[in-house]
Amino acid sequence: MTEKNFPNGIYFNLPKEKAPDFVKGNVSIKKAEFIAWLEQQPMNNNGYINDLDLKVSKAGKGYLEENTWKPEKQEDKPNPMEVQESPKIDYPEEEINPDDIPFN
Numbered sequence: 001m002t003e004k005n006f007p008n009g010i011y012f013n014l015p016k017e018k019a020p021d022f023v024k025g026n027v028s029i030k031k032a033e034f035i036a037w038l039e040q041q042p043m044n045n046n047g048y049i050n051d052l053d054l055k056v057s058k059a060g061k062g063y064l065e066e067n068t069w070k071p072e073k074q075e076d077k078p079n080p081m082e083v084q085e086s087p088k089i090d091y092p093e094e095e096i097n098p099d100d101i102p103f104n
Contacts (some may be wrong), residue, residue, distance in 0.1 A: 005009025012054050014062040018078035025062055026052065 009030040015023045041049045051067040 005068065007034065007052060007064055007066065008037040009035070010052075010064055012062040012064045014056065014060075028101075 011026055011028045014025050038049060043049060052064045053067045054067055055063055057063060
């Protein structure tokens with residue numbers, strides 16, 4: 001299991017009780033702490049910092065966590081659509097009389 005990474009200086013809060021349904025929460029940023037955390041994070045090829053997931057704790061409090069999930073390498077998984085060679089079956093060399101087969 002990968003280590004959990006919680007960003008410093010950015011906080012997700014669930015919406016207030018009387019907020020309309022389209023409000024899902026709010027984000028507060030403590031600028032100096034968040035910038036320091038951002039500067040330590042690697043960027044992907046497109047210049048983004050890894051995704052942050054908005055989550056809710058068991059206690060019902062909102063929080064952010066870095067999403068570190070990565071797909072498995074394709075070469076490690078067999079392709080189910082790939083045609084595989086059938087196993088070789090050894091048939092008896094003697095000839096079988098069709099009249100001897102009971103389900104004919």
